[in-house]
Amino acid sequence: MVNFQKINEYLTIAQSSVLRVNAVIIDCIDHICLVDTLLLPSDIKALKAFLKNLNKPLKYLINTHWHSDHSIGNKYLADSDTIIIAHQRYFYTHTDEKERIRSVYKGQENSKNSYLVDYNRIMQPHICIKNKFSFADGLTFSLIPTPGHSSDSICIYLHELKTLIAGDTLLGSPDGYYSLPYFYWGDEQDYIESLEALKGLDLTCIIPGHSNILTSEIFDHYLSYLHCLLDYKEKLSHLNYPLEKVKEIVNADQCVDFANGRKLWKPEIHNLNLEKVFI
Numbered sequence: 001m002v003n004f005q006k007i008n009e010y011l012t013i014a015q016s017s018v019l020r021v022n023a024v025i026i027d028c029i030d031h032i033c034l035v036d037t038l039l040l041p042s043d044i045k046a047l048k049a050f051l052k053n054l055n056k057p058l059k060y061l062i063n064t065h066w067h068s069d070h071s072i073g074n075k076y077l078a079d080s081d082t083i084i085i086a087h088q089r090y091f092y093t094h095t096d097e098k099e100r101i102r103s104v105y106k107g108q109e110n111s112k113n114s115y116l117v118d119y120n121r122i123m124q125p126h127i128c129i130k131n132k133f134s135f136a137d138g139l140t141f142s143l144i145p146t147p148g149h150s151s152d153s154i155c156i157y158l159h160e161l162k163t164l165i166a167g168d169t170l171l172g173s174p175d176g177y178y179s180l181p182y183f184y185w186g187d188e189q190d191y192i193e194s195l196e197a198l199k200g201l202d203l204t205c206i207i208p209g210h211s212n213i214l215t216s217e218i219f220d221h222y223l224s225y226l227h228c229l230l231d232y233k234e235k236l237s238h239l240n241y242p243l244e245k246v247k248e249i250v251n252a253d254q255c256v257d258f259a260n261g262r263k264l265w266k267p268e269i270h271n272l273n274l275e276k277v278f279i
């Protein structure tokens with residue numbers, strides 16, 4: 001099921017009840033730009049119907065990164081004239097068989113959620129950016145490479161609206177919960193640099209890849225968690241502890257001073273981050 005939330009005259013968030021993943025519809029007056037595609041076929045169908053009702057061409061479809069919950073709907077949602085844009089590493093990731101298998105299965109072999117995406121269903125981008133890429137068409141867009149969650153992650157900054165569409169570089173959380181940065185597929189050091197760069201933007205609205213809209217304090221929260229993990233890495237590196245022991249020592253509470261009574265959303269993310277840092 002998809003909930004469509006119009007947040008101003010330009011922006012509507014389409015949020016799936018599964019994973020609370022967001023796609024963002026940007027109404028540029030005479031055309032539409034869509035950021036990300038949702039995951040489930042029924043949700044993508046609902047998104048397609050919503051776009052059709054707007055009765056404007058879908059001129060741009062931007063993927064914030066290659067993960068299937070943000071890109072698998074390309075083929076179904078794009079019209080013949082739609083320009084699909086992503087980072088160039090999106091293409092490498094999707095076409096490198098080893099990377100693909102490793103990425104999908106690493107650490108999830110025994111999970112009931114483990115599955116292999118049918119990559120024949122992925123439609124490749126028409127424009128692959130490498131560095132920051134800006135253009136104006138109705139609104140002024142800057143696509144900013146933000147490696148960390150994945151090597152191909154990008155965020156979209158809408159200048160007139162002072163809005164950041166962050167993909168999974170920033171995860172939101174439901175009311176009463178907080179989120180952590182998730183870099184199992186990416187790199188923690190890159191993540192820190194990306195967050196430091198995003199912090200400098202003039203922002204009034206931050207739309208994350210999943211769940212609720214965020215405020216700018218998320219940058220310091222994420223940075224303090226990442227620095228804490230790296231400090232532990234340095235402290236424990238010479239001890240060669242098995243991962244289970246590391247998990248006992250470095251629990252999420254010890255790396256988070258911003259919970260304020262809230263619960264951790266998707267606690268498994270912390271354990272996957274530890275696997276990435278300590279293995």
Ligand SMILES: [Zn+2]
Binds near residue numbers: 021069070
């Ligand atoms: Zn996601």
